[in-house]
Structures are given as structure tokens and as C-alpha cells.
Amino acid sequence: MLWPSTVIGAGAGFALASIPGALLGALLGQAMDRRLQLHSWAHLREKLGGRPVLRDDEVLFVLLGRLAKSGGRVLEGHIQQARHEMQRLELDTAGRKKAIDAFNRGKAGREKVDGHLRRLKEQPHAAEGVLRACCRMAWAEGRAGREQKELLVSWGQQLGWSAAKVQALAGDYEPRKAALEGPGSYPEALRLLGVTAEAEPGQIKQAYRRLLSRHHPDKLQGSGASPARVREATERTRELHQAYSIIRKRHGF
Incomplete structure (x- = not known):
């Protein structure tokens, strides 16, 4: 330093x-x-009167905004994931406003993050928390694109992680190659969200948000839940993200 x-x-x-x-x-x-x-x-x-230094949580939301936008446009799953991260950090009203501003700056891509990452490298626990949150955002819509994976590896290396270690961490958040793939994926997605093919977009969104809130792994923090249960909740959340993405694309909203 x-x-x-x-x-x-x-x-x-x-x-x-x-x-x-x-x-x-x-x-x-x-x-x-x-x-x-x-x-x-x-x-x-x-x-000396320059731009204020970003706090660690603001740096996180800059990174999340960059990830969300890297696929071309920010989708509903990305916005929901950003809200969950705010809940996880228990941000107050002022903190949420700063987080939203940081997220938007990340989307714009003008905020330089190298210096912030070098600072976080000195805090291994915080660095891992940032990478995990970034993984959650990368897979918020059920799958991560090439640009998002490259950003994760690049940021991880600046935080002192090897590419292999970052990829292993990301594997904890990648959905299983399961029922949501193949010809029957749309019916399976409807089943997971508990909606019918005739449901209105508003009903689908409401069902998705309700289930996401119920199964999100962040709800297990501090409850003494076993690592296996946390992994199960993480997997369920990824399946919900993917199911919602499939239905949204089919219905065109």
C-alpha cells in the first residue's frame, strides 16, 4: 500500500x-x-476536495452494475438480485440510495475499479464476500455470459485469487444441468413457479418474487444452517432464476 x-x-x-x-x-x-x-x-x-472515496459496499454495487450490464442490458433478475444484496447488507434508506447510485455508475462503465480492488485485496474475507456476490449477480438470470465470466476472473485475480480458484467458486453458483434444459424446459419452468401458461406477466412476476424471497440463501445467514442446506437454497434460487428467464422469454416481457 x-x-x-x-x-x-x-x-x-x-x-x-x-x-x-x-x-x-x-x-x-x-x-x-x-x-x-x-x-x-x-x-x-x-x-483535497475531490470525489469522495467509495465505501466497500458501494464498490460492490459498482461491480454488480457492471456485471448486470455486461450482457447488453439489465434484466429483471439482475434488479432483483441487487435488491437482495441490499437486504443482505441491511442497508438503511441512505445506504440504499448510495447503492443504487453505485449500481447505475457500474452500468455506465465509467467508474474505474482497479484501485478499489487493490484495497479490498488487503481484506481477504471482504474480498471473498465481494466475489460471491458477483457470482450471484452473474447467474441472476440462470446463466452467465462470456463477458461476465471474464470479469469475474479478472476481478478475482486483482483480489489475489487464481483463475482456477475463481472458477471453482463460480461453480457453486452455476445451476445444475437438470430438468430446465431440453424440450421440456418450459413446462418444467411453469411447474417450478407454480403458474400456468395462461398467467399474466404480473402474476408470473409475483410468483417468482414470492418464491425467491422464500428460498433465498441469505435468509439462512445467522440461523446456524448447515453448509449443505445453504447449497440447497442456493441451487433452488438458481433454478427459480432460470425458470423465470425461460418463461419471460417465451411470453416476451
Whole structure:
């Protein structure tokens, strides 16, 4: 991690008095960094009146927005997944507004994330949480596209994960090759959502959201549920996403 005032102090000291000056300048700069809590160049820009540094949860929603848009357009499943992530983090009204803004900035693709990922790399537990949330978003519509998978691997590597490790993590969230594939997938999707082929779009959406809320693995957090039960809930959620995607495409909404 580069402490900005330390680097500036060392450079200025070296220019004035060679190595002894660099050492003294670095010590003075380090004291300034600690006093002002400057952890990066982004924090220094914020102190100087620049754009505020994103909090970790805002960084997450920037990434989620980028993933959602990477397939071409943001779909209902992506929006629902973003809402679930807000619930999981127990964001208040102000936090939700910031998360929505960050999600929209991620969709626009103008927010640079490399520096944020380098910061998160120093927090392994937080880094894994971010990658898991990104996996959930990537498969929010039942399947992840090539662009989404490439983003996951790229971000994972910036967080210190190998490509193989990221792919293994993503495998926990990829739906099974099961009943929702093949000629009978549409009838099976209707069965999973508990709707008929004649149901209105509003009824289908309501059934999907109700089941998603009931089976989402985040509801098991803090309940002492076994890893097997969490995996089962995760699998069920993916099946619901995929079923909804199949029905939505068939009905054209």
C-alpha cells in the first residue's frame, strides 16, 4: 500500500538533502498520513476536495452494475438480485440510495475499479464476500455470459485469487444441468413457479418474487444452517432464476 504523504515527503526530502533528507521526509510524511488517515491517493484527493472515496459496499454495487450490464442490458433478475444484496447488507434508506447510485455508475462503465480492488485485496474475507456476490449477480438470470465470466476472473485475480480458484467458486453458483434444459424446459419452468401458461406477466412476476424471497440463501445467514442446506437454497434460487428467464422469454416481457 502506498501512503501518499510518505511518498511525497520522501521525494521532497531527497530532492533537498539526498538520502538523509528522504528518510526525514518519509518519517514526517508517515506522521501526516496517520494523522489524516490517508490510506491511498484516492483518500488524498478526497481530502483535497475531490470525489469522495467509495465505501466497500458501494464498490460492490459498482461491480454488480457492471456485471448486470455486461450482457447488453439489465434484466429483471439482475434488479432483483441487487435488491437482495441490499437486504443482505441491511442497508438503511441512505445506504440504499448510495447503492443504487453505485449500481447505475457500474452500468455506465465509467467508474474505474482497479484501485478499489487493490484495497479490498488487503481484506481477504471482504474480498471473498465481494466475489460471491458477483457470482450471484452473474447467474441472476440462470446463466452467465462470456463477458461476465471474464470479469469475474479478472476481478478475482486483482483480489489475489487464481483463475482456477475463481472458477471453482463460480461453480457453486452455476445451476445444475437438470430438468430446465431440453424440450421440456418450459413446462418444467411453469411447474417450478407454480403458474400456468395462461398467467399474466404480473402474476408470473409475483410468483417468482414470492418464491425467491422464500428460498433465498441469505435468509439462512445467522440461523446456524448447515453448509449443505445453504447449497440447497442456493441451487433452488438458481433454478427459480432460470425458470423465470425461460418463461419471460417465451411470453416476451
